[in-house]
Amino acid sequence: MAITTENMNSFFDKAADTTAGEYIIRAVDVKKIYRMGDSETHALRGATMDIIRGEYISIMGPSGSGKTTFFNMIGGLAKPTSGKVYIDQVDIAQLDPYELAWLRCRKVGYIFQSYNLIQVMSCLENVMLPMSFAGVSSEDAREKALEILALVGLETRALHKPAEMSGGQQQRLAIARALANEPAIILADEPTANLDLRTGEEIIELFARLKDDLGVTIVTATHDLKMLKRSDRIVWIEDGLIGKVVTSDELDIDVGQIH
Amino acid sequence: MERIGTQVNLPWKIVLQITLQGIKIRLGRALVTLSGVVLGIAFLMNVITGELIKRTVSNEQKIRAEVNLMSTLVGSEMGNAKGKIIGIVASGKLTVPETKLVEWLVSKNPDEIRVCGDIIPGLKPSTSAEIGKDAYLLIIMGADKNLKSSIAELSAGMKQAIVIDTVGDRNYLASDTTGVKMLNMGTAQAAADVNAQAKQKEDTARAIWVVAISLLVTVIGIANALLMSVTERFKEIGTMKCLGALSVFIRRLFLLESGIIGLVGSIFGVLLGVLVPMVAFGSMYGMKLVFGAMDYPLLLLTSFGTLIAGVLLSMLAAIYPANFAARMIPAMALRSNV
Numbered sequence: 396m397a398i399t400t401e402n403m404n405s406f407f408d409k410a411a412d413t414t415a416g417e418y419i420i421r422a423v424d425v426k427k428i429y430r431m432g433d434s435e436t437h438a439l440r441g442a443t444m445d446i447i448r449g450e451y452i453s454i455m456g457p458s459g460s461g462k463t464t465f466f467n468m469i470g471g472l473a474k475p476t477s478g479k480v481y482i483d484q485v486d487i488a489q490l491d492p493y494e495l496a497w498l499r500c501r502k503v504g505y506i507f508q509s510y511n512l513i514q515v516m517s518c519l520e521n522v523m524l525p526m527s528f529a530g531v532s533s534e535d536a537r538e539k540a541l542e543i544l545a546l547v548g549l550e551t552r553a554l555h556k557p558a559e560m561s562g563g564q565q566q567r568l569a570i571a572r573a574l575a576n577e578p579a580i581i582l583a584d585e586p587t588a589n590l591d592l593r594t595g596e597e598i599i600e601l602f603a604r605l606k607d608d609l610g611v612t613i614v615t616a617t618h619d620l621k622m623l624k625r626s627d628r629i630v631w632i633e634d635g636l637i638g639k640v641v642t643s644d645e646l647d648i649d650v651g652q653i654h
Numbered sequence: 655m656e657r658i659g660t661q662v663n664l665p666w667k668i669v670l671q672i673t674l675q676g677i678k679i680r681l682g683r684a685l686v687t688l689s690g691v692v693l694g695i696a697f698l699m700n701v702i703t704g705e706l707i708k709r710t711v712s713n714e715q716k717i718r719a720e721v722n723l724m725s726t727l728v729g730s731e732m733g734n735a736k737g738k739i740i741g742i743v744a745s746g747k748l749t750v751p752e753t754k755l756v757e758w759l760v761s762k763n764p765d766e767i768r769v770c771g772d773i774i775p776g777l778k779p780s781t782s783a784e785i786g787k788d789a790y791l792l793i794i795m796g797a798d799k800n801l802k803s804s805i806a807e808l809s810a811g812m813k814q815a816i817v818i819d820t821v822g823d824r825n826y827l828a829s830d831t832t833g834v835k836m837l838n839m840g841t842a843q844a845a846a847d848v849n850a851q852a853k854q855k856e857d858t859a860r861a862i863w864v865v866a867i868s869l870l871v872t873v874i875g876i877a878n879a880l881l882m883s884v885t886e887r888f889k890e891i892g893t894m895k896c897l898g899a900l901s902v903f904i905r906r907l908f909l910l911e912s913g914i915i916g917l918v919g920s921i922f923g924v925l926l927g928v929l930v931p932m933v934a935f936g937s938m939y940g941m942k943l944v945f946g947a948m949d950y951p952l953l954l955l956t957s958f959g960t961l962i963a964g965v966l967l968s969m970l971a972a973i974y975p976a977n978f979a980a981r982m983i984p985a986m987a988l989r990s991n992v
Contacts, residue, residue, distance in 0.1 A: 467985045472896065472983070472984045472985040473983060473985050485658055490658070492900070492901060493660045493661045493900065494658055494659070494660055494661070496661035496895075496898050496899065496900050497658065497659045497660055497661040497898065498658065499895070499896055499897070499898050499984065500661060500897065500898020501659075501898070505893075505896045505897070507893070511889060511890075511892075511893040511896075512893075513890055513893065513894070514679075514890075515675060515676055515679035515680065516675065520675075524894070524897060525897040525898055527664065527668055528661070528664065528894075528897055528898040528899055528903075529661075529662075529898060530662040530664075572897070576898075
């Protein structure tokens with residue numbers, strides 16, 4: 396079914412009135428099947444979950460549980476086989492590639508386990524890149540990029556290349572880049588996995604500040620206990636389904652039981 | 655709430671900036687691809703230049719042989735040129751060998767060389783009635799097969815009635831030639847021409863085959879190099895897509911990169927492919943012959959054509975890798991082990 400931007404926008408206006416934007420991400424009975432020749436892999440078997448605007452959520456799950464697939468779905472990086480994913484009340488299955496790119500560019504900031512910085516560009520250019528994709532003029536982008544670099548404490552490193560910096564600094568740069576277009580959601584895949592304890596804490600601190608000061612919704616996939624403790628809710632994914640959802644207050648007891 | 659928009663397509667200028675930056679940083683990698691293009695295009699241009707040189711040289715040799723033949727014949731009839739008058743009947747435009755024959759005649763220093771018909775610069779103009787007066791030898795040359803005056807009129811008053819014609823099939827009345835020793839140099843050359851033409855056709859067919867193969871080698875080489883560089887940059891492409899890059903942008907990035915590499919590589923390739931055979935053949939046939947007799951407008955034209963072909967082929971070779979990169983799903987970037 397072809398949906399134009401026009402009629403979709405009018406639909407969202409109505410939707411916005413009723414739900415008032417309480418949920419930033421909604422996953423409804425999401426199923427994902429990977430087909431490899433004759434064999435089928437059911438990565439997700441009907442995951443349903445709502446994420447509230449401004450929430451800090453951690454997703455846990457053993458490898459092969461469908462955690463990464465779920466993560467890709469709610470980040471608009473892949474489309475579900477069936478079920479619906481709404482990001483800011485938009486059903487991502489209905490978007491064309493141009494609208495999907497727009498969504499990835501402005502609504503979501505991605506942070507990766509291995510930083511995924513563009514090695515050939517300086518810090519400043521890395522932060523400016525998403526802005527130039529969004530059509531911001533290079534003067535404006537430069538000014539704003541410097542502000543964001545200052546926010547993550549990298550203002551003196553603006554002209555350095557990623558390879559010249561430590562792991563913690565690179566991850567802070569990745570966060571700065573994710574913030575470039577003022578996204579509503581930050582998706583972070585194991586952001587502290589490659590960092591030592593102290594730099595990991597710095598990153599967690601930074602996330603907490605972003606959530607409190609900017610009201611950004613943060614979704615991380617992590618096994619870092621310190622990170623889990625700072626989360627509002629922790630979600631377990633098991634065997635392609637949403638298992639347990641707990642708040643961080645309940646975590647201490649749960650950790651003892653689970654591990 | 656903010657409405658969903660459509661991602662804008664980045665202007666070429668910004669794509670160009672990012673591309674140039676990428677090439678600059680990955681210079682080592684780009685140079686490998688570049689040298690592939692240089693070698694491919696140099697090979698192509700080398701074949702073309704070699705063909706041009708061979709054609710020029712054989713042309714030049716043909717002319718020299720012809721002039722040689724003519725001057726031997728003229729020399730044997732004329733004997734010592736000192737104190738003699740030579741008449742030339744120019745019937746239409748002179749061919750290159752004929753011009754050279756005139757130059758050879760001048761170098762022999764006869765008493766006088768007079769010309770009737772068309773004017774030849776540097777020689778004394780005359781009329782068809784007076785051309786034969788006291789002349790030892792009359793040479794008819796030029797491309798026009800129809801002679802304006804009769805042989806009888808032209809040869810009137812000659813000291814010895816010898817008329818040499820450079821072509822065999824000029825039209826004049828047989829009755830005209832009574833009492834005149836008519837010689838012509840056209841018949842023997844015609845047979846040699848047919849042989850040379852057949853050989854040239856054979857050479858051209860072989861040259862086209864070699865050029866086609868070298869084109870193919872170039873395209874496959876460039877496609878391979880670009881495909882490698884796409885594979886190396888999976889993660890980077892996936893990341894850019896996560897940041898909001900459109901497939902069109904990724905495609906343009908790779909097409910432009912290969913276009914630039916193709917252009918620079920082709921320039922060096924063409925230079926190499928022109929100079930190396932020129933010098934190589936020059937040392938074989940003599941620099942003066944190769945550089946002097948070269949058909950420069952044609953060489954320039956083929957060089958330009960090869961340059962354009964180099965750029966287009968590079969971009970053609972990049973279409974598959976570029977599409978491959980553009981189709982990549984952004985989730986690839988999340989795979990940390992790629």
